[in-house]
Amino acid sequence: MDRFSALKAFTRVVEAGSFTRAADSLNMPNATLSKTIQQLEAHLGVSLLQRTTRRITVTPEGREYYEKARCLLEDLEEIDASFNTARNKPKGHLRIAIGGSTACDVLIPLLADFMTSWPDIRIDLQVADKPADLISGNIDCAIRGGPMEDSTLIARKIGEATLVTCATPGYLQRYGTPRLAG
Structure with a gap:
């Protein structure tokens, strides 16, 4: 029985x-x-x-x-x-490597809402402009721009960014307008 x-x-x-x-x-x-x-x-x-x-x-x-x-x-x-x-509920430690300007402009403003939605996920944010070694650094996710240095890793395009060179009027008066080389 x-x-x-x-x-x-x-x-x-x-x-x-x-x-x-x-x-x-x-x-x-x-x-x-x-x-x-x-x-x-x-x-x-x-x-x-x-x-x-x-x-x-x-x-x-x-x-x-x-x-x-x-x-x-x-x-x-x-x-x-x-x-x-x-x-069914994500939890644990998430290690993210990201460049400084992308962290400040894109990711950090989104973190408060993310952490409210997913309170059981602990974020370890490694902000540096030098690309991190994902394997030895035990990093789960990296957000970077440009071509990948290690072709054995998996990459997904998540967006585009346009880089713009800017200068103040005072800088341009003092040093002139920069010209592209070549």
């Missing part, structure tokens, strides 16, 4: 108030359900239900067993739900 299935079957019979309705909700034949309950009663050495042709009545032992079984099944469902939620 599968005690878990028997426990579930018994609680369903009590809640449904009949073997037929319980068997239908469990998608099992009425005879199988009846046999399962008989095996459970034999295992426990007590009668959980009094049966007549017209109805079932829960015995005092059956009522006590039902209350404990229901609590146990609810706890089990809660445990399963907590793991399903935890499994």
Whole structure:
């Protein structure tokens, strides 16, 4: 006898108030359900239900067993739900390497919202203009511009940036307008 299935079957019979309705909700034949309950009663050495042709009545032992079984099944469902939620919810340590200007202009302004949305992720932001060694630095993600130096890594284009050279009017008056070489 599968005690878990028997426990579930018994609680369903009590809640449904009949073997037929319980068997239908469990998608099992009425005879199988009846046999399962008989095996459970034999295992426990007590009668959980009094049966007549017209109805079932829960015995005092059956009522006590039902209350404990229901609590146990609810706890089990809660445990399963907590793991399903935890499994589907990202968590852990995320190490990101990024250049200084990209960090300041793009990523850092987005971090507060990200951390609110994903509180179980801890960010380790490594800001440097020199490309980091992703493997030895144990870095999960790098955001860089330009061609990759290591072709064994996986890269995805996430955007484009235009670089513009700027100067103040005072600089241009003093040093003149720069010209492109060649």
